[in-house]
């Protein structure tokens with residue numbers, strides 16, 4: 001494969017890429033950059049860590065150099081940290097152009113952002129909620145002339161998950177010109193293809209890597225089967241083993257809630273592991289500061305919720321641990337994709353309880369990969385079990401004495417009000433749903449128990465018959 005000029009990039013850009021160690025195009029770049037330069041809409045689906053960001057940044061910079069004006073390009077992305085990472089790529093690769101960029105994300109000062117927007121930056125990188133707020137509240141900037149709209153992690157932006165971006169997207173799309181190039185990228189586009197096609201209107205060029213598996217070959221994917229009560233002891237033992245065996249390692253541990261993230265961080269800190277956390281209940285400045293410290297290897301362990309599952313590119317991460325088994329294969333793919341990036345190797349270890357086995361099966365089915373068991377010395381784990389569980393309980397008590405739960409409740413209510421919902425009505429609805437769920441669970445348990453009893457009865461009967469036959473034969 002030849003250098004990046006083979007995909008149609010100008011000499012100044014190729015030179016800039018070389019300075020950053022980008023010598024040859026990756027497959028997604030090789031396939032998507034030419035049609036984008038030709039003016040086509042593009043949907044690119046390639047594995048995590050395969051260079052999708054440069055696949056859209058480079059052609060935009062080339063086009064911008066031919067006709068520089070602001071606002072030329074808008075990039076939307078689901079998380080604030082990702083917005084900063086993308087803006088940095090634009091800034092570094094676009095240095096020879098004197099590129100002006102502007103980052104519009106929640107949790108940061110709105111007035112400063114409004115000023116920056118009115119200065120006509122070439123590129124705006126934004127999370128949908130905050131950009132929609134600016135559009136609703138200000139007329140000091142215009143997006144009527146943008147050439148490029150890019151949706152990074154496009155499927156996440158369109159799905160109606162816990163953060164629903166669809167209303168904000170409508171507001172944003174309503175102020176963009178119909179004549180534009182739309183570029184959509186993700187490692188998991190296929191589920192949302194129809195919705196995506198309604199945004200990329202001009203018969204988009206679609207490219208998907210043709211690999212059998214949906215995770216990278218360099219990733220060693222493992223699991224540990226553990227009872228729920230022993231999970232944290234496994235985690236502590238696992239980290240201790242890595243600490244003993246590797247000098248230069250970084251680990252991301254994913255967990256399912258902000259509270260669990262906070263407790264696990266306190267617990268690992270109590271065991272003197274250099275741990276820091278990242279979740280959506282933290283102040284934005286603290287989130288950025290923690291991520292920067294982790295990137296700089298000041299802290300070797302990052303415990304995060306799924307706010308860090310997509311897009312983050314931290315080359316030193318060798319291990320990803322899933323403290324909970326992700327409920328959706330898609331989330332698993334993005335989480336484990338934080339390691340083994342750009343051809344490097346990496347390990348992912350998923351802690352699986354007896355209730356999660358079906359989730360592992362659907363992950364294996366979707367990724368077309370079989371997870372292998374991670375060998376652990378159970379005896380060693382059991383030795384620290386009591387100490388770990390007592391430490392965890394102490395951390396829980398410490399957290400309960402703070403206003404963590406209260407803050408969570410206030411944040412939730414604020415979010416619901418912003419979404420135009422009544423928090424009290426929603427709470428009622430949630431309680432009813434919870435009641436139905438627990439009734440269903442009880443019912444399921446009863447059925448399981450009666451099946452077990454039946455099986456047990458049949459076995460007993462068979463044994464009795466066998467014994468009788470043996471007695472008869474003996475007499």
Ligand SMILES: Nc1ncnc2c1ncn2[C@@H]1O[C@H](COP(=O)(O)OP(=O)(O)OP(=O)(O)O)[C@@H](O)[C@H]1O
Pocket residue numbers: 021022023024025026029046047048049050051052053054186187310311312313337341342
């Ligand atoms: N042509 C190239 N040659 C070498 N390295 C590259 C090349 N293009 C990109 N990279 C590097 O690969 C790494 C991963 O790239 P990037 O973050 O764009 O991945 P991605 O495909 O967007 O992953 P994700 O799906 O997780 O967001 C980055 O560190 C980037 O600098």
